[in-house]
Amino acid sequence: MTAVPDARRGAVPGVVARSRELVRPALVDAVGRLHPWTGEMAAYALGWSDVAGTPDPDGSEGKGVRQALAVLGAEAAGADGSAAVPGAVATELVHTFSLLHDDIMDGDALRRQRPAVWKAYGTGPAVLAGDALHAQAVRTLAEAPSPHAATAVRHLCGTLDALVSGQADDLRFEQRPWTGAGAVELAEYRSMAERKTGALLGGAIGLGAVLGGAPARTVAVLDRAGRHLGIAFQAVDDLLGIWGDPEVTGKPVHGDLRQRKKTYPVLAALASGGTAARELAVLLESPEQLRGAGPARAAALVEEAGGRAAARAEARRNLDAARRGLEDAALAPAAAGDLDALFTYVLDRSW
Amino acid sequence: MTAVPDARRGAVPGVVARSRELVRPALVDAVGRLHPWTGEMAAYALGWSDVAGTPDPDGSEGKGVRQALAVLGAEAAGADGSAAVPGAVATELVHTFSLLHDDIMDGDALRRQRPAVWKAYGTGPAVLAGDALHAQAVRTLAEAPSPHAATAVRHLCGTLDALVSGQADDLRFEQRPWTGAGAVELAEYRSMAERKTGALLGGAIGLGAVLGGAPARTVAVLDRAGRHLGIAFQAVDDLLGIWGDPEVTGKPVHGDLRQRKKTYPVLAALASGGTAARELAVLLESPEQLRGAGPARAAALVEEAGGRAAARAEARRNLDAARRGLEDAALAPAAAGDLDALFTYVLDRSW
Numbered sequence: 001m002t003a004v005p006d007a008r009r010g011a012v013p014g015v016v017a018r019s020r021e022l023v024r025p026a027l028v029d030a031v032g033r034l035h036p037w038t039g040e041m042a043a044y045a046l047g048w049s050d051v052a053g054t055p056d057p058d059g060s061e062g063k064g065v066r067q068a069l070a071v072l073g074a075e076a077a078g079a080d081g082s083a084a085v086p087g088a089v090a091t092e093l094v095h096t097f098s099l100l101h102d103d104i105m106d107g108d109a110l111r112r113q114r115p116a117v118w119k120a121y122g123t124g125p126a127v128l129a130g131d132a133l134h135a136q137a138v139r140t141l142a143e144a145p146s147p148h149a150a151t152a153v154r155h156l157c158g159t160l161d162a163l164v165s166g167q168a169d170d171l172r173f174e175q176r177p178w179t180g181a182g183a184v185e186l187a188e189y190r191s192m193a194e195r196k197t198g199a200l201l202g203g204a205i206g207l208g209a210v211l212g213g214a215p216a217r218t219v220a221v222l223d224r225a226g227r228h229l230g231i232a233f234q235a236v237d238d239l240l241g242i243w244g245d246p247e248v249t250g251k252p253v254h255g256d257l258r259q260r261k262k263t264y265p266v267l268a269a270l271a272s273g274g275t276a277a278r279e280l281a282v283l284l285e286s287p288e289q290l291r292g293a294g295p296a297r298a299a300a301l302v303e304e305a306g307g308r309a310a311a312r313a314e315a316r317r318n319l320d321a322a323r324r325g326l327e328d329a330a331l332a333p334a335a336a337g338d339l340d341a342l343f344t345y346v347l348d349r350s351w
Numbered sequence: 352m353t354a355v356p357d358a359r360r361g362a363v364p365g366v367v368a369r370s371r372e373l374v375r376p377a378l379v380d381a382v383g384r385l386h387p388w389t390g391e392m393a394a395y396a397l398g399w400s401d402v403a404g405t406p407d408p409d410g411s412e413g414k415g416v417r418q419a420l421a422v423l424g425a426e427a428a429g430a431d432g433s434a435a436v437p438g439a440v441a442t443e444l445v446h447t448f449s450l451l452h453d454d455i456m457d458g459d460a461l462r463r464q465r466p467a468v469w470k471a472y473g474t475g476p477a478v479l480a481g482d483a484l485h486a487q488a489v490r491t492l493a494e495a496p497s498p499h500a501a502t503a504v505r506h507l508c509g510t511l512d513a514l515v516s517g518q519a520d521d522l523r524f525e526q527r528p529w530t531g532a533g534a535v536e537l538a539e540y541r542s543m544a545e546r547k548t549g550a551l552l553g554g555a556i557g558l559g560a561v562l563g564g565a566p567a568r569t570v571a572v573l574d575r576a577g578r579h580l581g582i583a584f585q586a587v588d589d590l591l592g593i594w595g596d597p598e599v600t601g602k603p604v605h606g607d608l609r610q611r612k613k614t615y616p617v618l619a620a621l622a623s624g625g626t627a628a629r630e631l632a633v634l635l636e637s638p639e640q641l642r643g644a645g646p647a648r649a650a651a652l653v654e655e656a657g658g659r660a661a662a663r664a665e666a667r668r669n670l671d672a673a674r675r676g677l678e679d680a681a682l683a684p685a686a687a688g689d690l691d692a693l694f695t696y697v698l699d700r701s702w
Contacts (some may be wrong), residue, residue, distance in 0.1 A: 035516040037523055101482060105475035124456035124522065127478055131452060132515045134482065138489050139508035142501070150493070150501040157490035164483045165386040171475065172388055 012345040015338050019068040022081055023088040027067075030089050030140050034132050041121055041129035045096050047112065051120045062112075065346055066091045066204040072342065073208025073222055075335035086144035087207030090137040090156055095200055097133035098163060100126050105171060113250055134160075144211070152210045155219070159203030166195025173262045179270055179281045184262055186271060190231055190314075193264075197237075198230020201346075205339070218330065225325030229343050232318035235311045236347050238263035242299050243308070248349075254295035257302075260284060264314055269307030276305040319347055363696040366689050370419035373432055374439040378418075381440050381491050385483050392472055392480035396447050398463065402471045413463075416697055417442045417555040423693065424559025424573055426686035437495035438558030441507055444488035446551060449514060451481040456522060464601055485511075495562070503561045506570070510554030517546025524613045530621055530632045535613055537622060541582055541665075544615075548588075549581020552697075556690070569681065576676030580694050583669035586662045587698050589614035593650050594659070599700075605646035608653075611635060615665055620658030627656035670698055 031042050043049040050056045067088035074084035102108070103116040104123055110116060118126035141152045169192040173184050206223035214222070240249050241256030241263060249255075256263050266284070270277050280301040283289050290298065302308060322343050326336050382393050394400040401407045418439040425435035453459070454467040455474055461467060469477035492503045520543040524535050557574035565573070591600050592607030592614060600606075607614050617635070621628050631652040634640050641649065653659060673694050677687045 033512075035519040037519050038515065101478050104478055107475075123474065124458075127452050127455055127481075128515065128519060128522065130478075131481075131485065132519070134485055135508065135511040135515055138504070139512060142505045142508050150504070153489070153501070153504055154493045157486065157493050160486040161384075161490060164389065164479065164486055168386040168388050168479055168483070171479065 012338075012341050015072065015342060016064050016068045019071040019081070019088065020064045022071060023064075023067045023085055023092070026085045026089045026140075027092055030093060030136055033139075034136060037125075038129045038132035041100075041117055041125060042096060042133055044120065045100055045111075045117050045129070046092075051115070062095070064092075065342065066095055066200065068342060069201060069204040069226065069339070070208035072335050072339045073205035073214075074212030075208075076205075076222065076331040076339060077209045077212030077214035077218065078332050079212030083146070083211045083213075084208035086140050086146065086149075087152060087204070087211045090141045090152075091200065091204040091207060093133045093137035093140065094156070094160065094163070094203075097130045097137065098167075098200070100130040100133070102167060105167070110250075141207075146211055148210050148213060152207055155206050155210050155223075156203065159199050159206075162195040162199035162203075166192050166197070166199060170196055176262075178262075178284050183270070184267055186264070186267055189262070189264055189267055193231045193234035194227045196230075197234045198227035201230045201233070202226025221325055225322045225339075225343075228318040228322035228325065229346060232315040232322065232347055235264050235315035235318070236349060238265055239308065239311050239315070240349065242266075242302065244349075254299050257295040257298045258290065260287070260290065263311075265302050265307035265311040267307075268310035268314075269302040269305035272305045272307070272310075274305055276301045280305060315347065319343065363689075363692050366423065366693060367415050367419045370422040370432070370439065371415045373422060374415075374418045374436055374443070377436050377440045377491075378443055381444060381487055384490075385487060388476075389480045389483035392451075392468055392476060393447060393484055395471065396451055396462075396468050396480070397443075402466070413446070415443075416693065417446055417551065419693060420552060420555040420577065420690070421559035423686050423690045424556035424561075424565075425563030426559075427556075427573065427682040427690060428560045428563030428565035428569065429683050430563030434497070434562045434564075435559035437491050437497065437500075438503060438555070438562045441488040441492045441503075442551065442555040442558060444484045444491065445507070445511065445514070445554075448481045448484035448488065449518070449551070451477050451484070453518060456518070461601075492558075497562055499562050499564060503558055506557050506561050506574075507554065510550050510557075513546040513550035513554075517543050517548070517550060521547055527613075529613075529635050534621070535618055537615070537618055540613070540615055540618055544582045544585035545578045547581075548585045549578035552581045552584070553577025572676055573682075576673045576690075576694075579669040579673035579676065580697060583666040583673065583698055586615050586666035586669070587700060589616055590659065590662050590666070591700065593617075593653065595700075605650050608646040608649045609641065611638070611641065614662075616653050616658035616662040618658075619661035619665075620653040620656035623656045623658070625656055627652045631656060666698065670694060 031039050034042060040053045044051055047062065048055065070084040070088035070091055071081040075081050099111060100117050103111055104118045104126055108116055109119045117129060138153065138156065141149060141156055144152065176182050176184050202223035205226045206219050209219045209222050238256065241261065242254055242265060244251065246253050252258065269280055280298060283294055283298050323340055326340055382390050385393060391404045395402055398413065399406065421435040421439035421442055422432040426432050450462060451468050454462055455469045455477055459467055460470045468480060489504065489507065492500060492507055495503065527533050527535050553574035556577045557570050560570045560573050589607065592612065593605055593616060595602065597604050603609065620631055631649060634645055634649050674691055677691055
C-alpha cells in the first residue's frame with residue numbers, strides 16, 4: 001500500500017489520543033443528557049460499559065478516527081482544536097446511531113466482537129437508542145456556543161441525508177441481478193460508498209472546519225477529501241471481506257462471498273467480461289454452489305478476472321485524491337500534515 | 352365531553368383544510384428530496400400511495416391536525432400562516448418517522464387499517480425510512496429561508512428529545528410491576544404522555560410561533576398548551592382503548608386490557624386501593640385469567656375502582672389547562688379562537 005512516511009506514522013496515534021482527550025468530556029455529557037435507558041445502550045455501543053450497564057474500562061471502543069478528523073478540520077482552518085468539539089461529538093453520535101441501525105438492517109449480530117445492540121437489548125430498543133443518538137447529535141450542534149452553530153447544523157444535515165441515501169442504495173443493491181440489465185455498475189457502487197462511508201468522514205472534517213471558521217470553499221474541499229477517503233476505506237473493507245485474515249478481521253475467510261455481498265472486487269470482476277467473469281457469475285447466481293469449496297473458487301475467479309487488482313487501484317486512486325485535496329486548500333500546514341498522515345493511517349491494514 | 356361552541360365547531364375542518372392546502376406542496380417537495388425508495392415508503396406511510404407505490408387518492412391520510420397547529424401558531428404570533436410552512440412540514444415528517452419506528456417497537460402490525468410500514472416493507476427498510484424522515488425534518492427547518500430558522504431547529508431539537516424519552520419511558524413501563532414498589536405512578540404516566548404525545552403537538556404550535564416571530568415567552572406558553580392537549584389526548588386514547596367502539600377505533604373491545612397495557616384508567620384504578628383495585632391487580636398479574644371473560648371483568652373493575660372517571664377528569668383538566676394557556680399569551684384573537692376550537696376538535700370523540 002501507499003507508504004506512510006515514518007515520522008508521520010509515529011505521530012498519528014498521538015493525534016487520535018489527543019483528540020479523544022479533548023472530546024471525551026463533552027461526549028460523556030451528551031450521552032448523559034439521554035434518557036437513562038437509551039444512555040445505557042449508547043454507552044454499551046460506545047464500548048464504555050457491558051450489557052448490564054457496568055463500566056468496562058477495557059471495552060472495545062472504536063478507534064476514534066472521526067473525532068480526530070473533526071479536530072484536525074478546525075486546526076486546518078487555523079482555529080484551536082477545541083472549536084471542533086461539538087462537531088466531533090455530533091459525528092461520534094451519528095456514527096454510533098448509524099451502526100446501531102445498520103446492524104438491524106443488515107442482520108449483523110456481532111459488532112466489535114460483542115453482540116450488536118439489537119441482539120443484546122432487542123430490536124425495538126435498538127431502534128429507539130439510535131433515534132435518541134440521532135436527535136442528540138443535532139441538538140449538540142444546534143446548541144453549541146459557536147457563531148457557526150447554524151452553519152454546522154446545515155452541514156450535518158447534508159451529511160445525514162447522504163448517509164441515509166447511501167445505506168438505501170446498499171440495501172437495494174441486494175435485490176439487483178449480478179449481470180445483464182439492472183446489474184450494479186461500478187460508478188453506482190462508488191457513489192453508494194461515497195455516501196454510506198465517505199459522507200461521515202468528510203462530514204467530520206467539514207464540521208471541524210465550519211466550527212473553526214473556514215470559508216465555504218475550504219469546507220467543501222475538506223469534505224470532498226473525506227469522501228474520497230471513504231471510498232478508499234470501503235474498497236479496502238471489501239478486499240478484507242474476501243481476503244482478510246480472520247484472526248485480524250474477526251470474520252470468516254471469504255465471508256463476503258459466502259454472504260453473496262455485492263462488493264467492489266466482485267462487481268469489477270464481473271464487469272471484466274472474460275471467461276473467469278462468466279464462471280464467477282454462474283457461481284454467484286446459484287446459492288447451492290456457494291457452499292463447500294465454492295467461496296474459495298469464487299475468490300480465485302474474482303482475482304483472475306482482475307477484481308482484486310481493480311479494488312486495490314480504486315483504494316489507491318481515492319486515497320491519492322483525498323491527499324491531493326489537502327494540497328488544494330489553503331490549510332494550516334501542521335494540521336494538513338496530520339490529516340495527510342491520518343488519512344493513510346485509516347487505510348493502514350494489510351490489503 | 353366539554354361542549355364545543357357550534358360556530359367554532361363548524362370552523363375547524365376549514366382550518367385543517369386550509370392548512371393542508373398551504374403545507375401540501377412543501378411536504379410533497381420534502382418527500383421528493385428523499386431517496387426514491389425511502390420516499391416510496393414515506394408516501395405509503397403518509398397515505399398517498401399503496402404498497403406498490405401507486406398513487407392512492409383515497410388513501411387514509413392523517414387528519415392533519417399538527418400542520419394546522421403549526422399554521423395557527425404563526426397566525427397567533429401575528430404572522431401570515433405561510434411563515435409556518437417549514438415548521439408544519441418538519442412536524443409532519445417527525446410525526447411520520449415516529450409512527451414508523453413506534454410501530455416496530457410496539458409490534459403494531461396495522462396502522463390506519465393498512466399494514467404498518469415494517470409489515471409492508473420489512474423491519475430494516477422501515478427503520479431506514481424513519482431515519483430518512485427524521486433527517487429530512489431537521490433539514491427542512493435548517494434550510495428554511497427564515498430569519499428564525501436556527502431558533503426553529505433548536506425548538507425542534509427539544510421536541511425530538513422529549514418525544515424519544517417519552518417513548519423510552521413507555522417501553523420501560525411494560526417491565527414494571529402493577530402494584531407495590533416500582534409500580535408506575537400516575538405522575539410518571541402523565542410525564543410520559545406529556546413527552547410521547549404532547550411534545551409534538553406543543554412542538555407544532557411552538558414551531559409555527561417561532562417562525563412567525565413570536566417572543567420566547569409566547570412560544571413557551573403555546574408549547575405548554577400543546578403539551579397539556581397531548582396529555583388530554585392520551586387519556587382519551589386510553590379510554591377508547593378499553594371502552595371505545597370497535598367499529599370506530601378499528602381495535603378489539605377491551606383491547607388495551609387484553610394486551611395488559613399500563614394506561615391511565617388502569618393505573619388510576621389500581622392506585623385507588625379498594626376491593627375492586629385488589630381484584631383487578633390479581634387479574635392483571637395473571638395472563639391466563641385475562642383470557643375469555645377476563646378483559647370484560649377487568650374493565651368493570653377499572654370502572655368500579657374509579658379509573659374511568661379519573662381518566663375522564665384527567666382529560667378535562669388538561670384540555671382546560673391547554674385552553675387557559677391560550678388566554679395567558681398575547682395572541683392574535685382570531686388565531687387564538689381557532690386554536691381553542693382545534694384543541695376541542697382534537698378530543699372530539701366519544702369518551
